[in-house]
Structures are given as C-alpha cells and as structure tokens.
Amino acid sequence: xxxxxxxxxxxxxxAERPLVFVTLGAPGAGKGTQALRLxxxxxLPHISTGDLFRASLRDGxxxxxxxxxxxxxxILVPDLLTMRVVEERFAQPDAIAGAVLDGFPRTRPQAxxxxxxxxxxxxxxxxxxxxxxxxxxxxxRLAGRRVCSGTQQHVYNLATRPPRAAGxxxxxxxxxxxxxxxxxxxxxxxxxxxxxxxxxxxxxxxETGVLHAVRGxxxxxxxxxxxxxxxxxxxxxx
Ligand code: AP5
Numbered sequence: 001x002x003x004x005x006x007x008x009x010x011x012x013x014x015a016e017r018p019l020v021f022v023t024l025g026a027p028g029a030g031k032g033t034q035a036l037r038l039x040x041x042x043x044l045p046h047i048s049t050g051d052l053f054r055a056s057l058r059d060g061x062x063x064x065x066x067x068x069x070x071x072x073x074x075i076l077v078p079d080l081l082t083m084r085v086v087e088e089r090f091a092q093p094d095a096i097a098g099a100v101l102d103g104f105p106r107t108r109p110q111a112x113x114x115x116x117x118x119x120x121x122x123x124x125x126x127x128x129x130x131x132x133x134x135x136x137x138x139x140x141r142l143a144g145r146r147v148c149s150g151t152q153q154h155v156y157n158l159a160t161r162p163p164r165a166a167g168x169x170x171x172x173x174x175x176x177x178x179x180x181x182x183x184x185x186x187x188x189x190x191x192x193x194x195x196x197x198x199x200x201x202x203x204x205x206x207e208t209g210v211l212h213a214v215r216g217x218x219x220x221x222x223x224x225x226x227x228x229x230x231x232x233x234x235x236x237x238x
Contacts, residue, residue, distance in 0.1 A: 017123040019044065019098035019238055021231055022105065022114075024201060025131035027074075027190045028138040028145070030216045030223060032155060034131060035102035037224045038231060045094045048102035051153065052085055053077060054179075074181045074190035076197065079109045086110075090117065098123075108200040115208075127234035128205035129227050131216035135191060142187045150174035210234070 021038065023031040032048060039046035053071050056064035063085065070077045086104060089095065105111040118124050133141075144158040148169035156163050156176060163169060167176050181190060205211040212230045216223055 017238070018096065018118065018121055019235055020114075020118060020123065020125050021098075021100045021234070022125050022128040022205070023100065023102050023131065023227075024128055024198065024205070025216060026133065026135075026138050026195055026198060027187070028142040029131040029133045030141075030220070031102045031131060033220060034129075034216075034223055034227055035100045037220075038129075038227055039100040041228055042100065042231060042235070044097060045099050046102060047086075047089055047095070047099045047104070049077075049082060049085065049104040049106075050102070052089060054153070072180045072186075074186045075193060076106055079107055079113070082106070082110060083113050086114070087117065098126075105201055106194070107197040108204050111201050111204040125205070125208070125210050126238040127230055128201075128211045129230060130202055130205075130211055130213040131223065131227075132213055133216040137217050138191065139187055142182050142190075143184060145179065145182050146176040147179055148172065148174045149177050 019042075021042075021044070023035045023038070025031045032050070035048065036046050038044075050071075053063075053067045057068055057071065058064070066081060067077050069075075076082075082104070090099070101114075105114050115124065140159065141157060144160070146156045146158060146163070146167075148154040148156075148171070150169060150172045152172065154169050154171050155161075156169075163176060168174075169176060180186070202211060212234075214223060214226045214230070
C-alpha cells in the first residue's frame with residue numbers, strides 16, 4: 001500500500017525520542033480510518049481519545065461517569081480531564097516509540113500541552129495531518145456510520161462500506177450499532193461546537209510549521225497513500 005516502512009528512521013533515534021503524528025479533521029473526516037492504517041504501516045500505537053472515552057463508558061469506570069455527559073452530546077471533554085487521560089496513555093510502554101494520535105489535540109490548549117509533554121522527551125509533533133472534507137459529506141458519513149459492538153469497534157458505513165450481512169460485523173460477528181453521537185441532532189451540534197476549536201489547532205500547527213493538508217473526499221486508499229508519503233518524509237526529518 002505504501003512506500004513508508006518502519007525502517008525509515010534509525011532505530012536508535014526511535015529509542016531516544018518518540019515519533020508523534022497528529023491526525024486532524026472534522027468529525028467524520030476519516031481520522032479514525034486513516035490513523036489506524038498509518039499506525040499499522042508505521043509500527044506505532046494508534047491513540048484515539050474518542051476510543052479511550054468510549055471504552056470508559058463501556059467499562060462503567062469513574063472516568064466514564066465523568067465524560068458521559070460530554071461525549072454523548074457531542075461536546076468536547078474539558079481540557080484538563082482530556083490531558084489526564086492522554087498523559088496516562090503516553091506513560092504506557094508501547095508509546096515510548098511515539099504514536100499516531102486520533103482526535104487529539106482538539107483545542108489550542110491541548111495542542112500546547114502536547115508540545116510541553118513532548119518537549120520533556122526532547123521531541124515534537126513530526127507532522128499534523130489535516131484531512132479536509134466538506135460539511136455535507138461529513139454529515140452523510142456520520143449518519144451512515146455503524147460500529148461493531150465487539151472490543152475492536154470495527155467501522156462500517158451503510159453507503160460506502162456496508163457489512164456483508166446487514167447489522168453484523170464481517171470480522172467478528174458482533175452486532176453493529178449507531179454511536180449515540182451519530183444521531184442527526186447530535187451531528188449538527190458536534191460540527192457547530194467542534195469546528196471552531198479545531199481551526200485553532202490547524203492555526204497552531206501552521207504556526208509551528210508541521211501542518212500538511214490532504215483532501216479526504218477521495219477513496220480511502222488514495223488518502224492513505226498521500227498521508228503515508230507525508231509521514232514518511234516527516235519521519236526522515238524528525
Ligand atoms: P471522536 O471519537 O474523536 O469522534 P470525532 O472526532 O467526532 O470523529 P469521528 O470518530 O466521528 O470521525 P473520524 O474522523 O474518526 O471518521 P471515521 O474514520 O470514523 O470523539 C468522540 C467524542 O469524544 C467527541 O465528540 C468529544 O466529546 C470526545 N473527545 C474525543 N477526543 C477529545 C479531545 N481531544 N478533547 C475533548 N473531547 C474529546 O469515518 C467516518 C465514516 O466515514 C465511517 O463510516 C467511515 O467508514 C467513512 N469514511 C472514512 N473515510 C472515507 C472515505 N475516504 N470515503 C468514504 N467514506 C469514508
């Protein structure tokens with residue numbers, strides 16, 4: 001699928017400084033789809049704050065109680081709470097090499113806090129990969145998304161990536177569900193509330209010189225190929 005390999009960066013560098021990519025985009029832009037592919041290709045963990053929050057809702061943990069009122073209504077979780085979760089995830093051994101971040105940072109304060117977190121390890125964001133998709137397409141994608149209820153949360157789309165049997169995950173046979181925040185009223189709220197802070201994050205990475213924009217309204221494999229080209233170049237510079 002790609003020219004990028006895990007060997008594009010000398011291994012001693014990996015051991016010393018984490019290689020971190022940010023995927024940026026509106027809800028439904030394809031961050032999750034693409035971040036998973038990039039992580040697999042680059043041999044880095046995929047860290048999604050949305051997945052971490054949804055796992056806490058399923059577990060019934062204290063974190064789940066704290067974040068439910070935000071996530072289910074499509075409102076951003078407060079920055080301090082989000083940073084606590086991110087710092088805990090970054091402290092896990094697999095994140096030593098770095099990560100492909102999905103859905104984080106979502107606000108300028110989160111982006112600045114990530115810079116501070118990485119600076120402690122003499123590192124910085126290698127590239128912020130901004131996946132651009134127009135609003136009508138986003139609404140259509142979110143409304144058509146179905147997610148498997150198994151632990152892997154495989155993602156389908158009724159329009160563009162339907163399962164072979166209606167309502168059933170091709171990969172593990174679990175029932176497919178609609179995310180509570182993918183219902184029509186919540187989709188509008190997410191876009192209205194979350195796009196302005198996202199544009200501030202885009203500005204932050206433009207100012208720091210690591211922003212790369214890619215059109216996301218194309219076949220998934222084409223988007224992946226472009227993102228991998230950018231990531232490969234950034235990995236060589238890092
Ligand atoms: P999160 O899980 O991050 O949701 P999101 O940003 O709203 O993004 P989505 O998961 O909806 O979309 P995506 O861009 O990953 O698209 P996907 O690949 O699935 O966050 C959920 C909530 O958690 C937030 O609302 C907030 O409350 C909270 N939260 C999370 N992080 C936070 C943070 N840092 N700070 C504060 N709060 C936070 O694709 C969408 C659909 O399109 C799929 O069906 C897919 O199959 C399809 N698709 C993808 N690519 C293509 C393509 N190229 N062509 C056609 N269809 C495509």
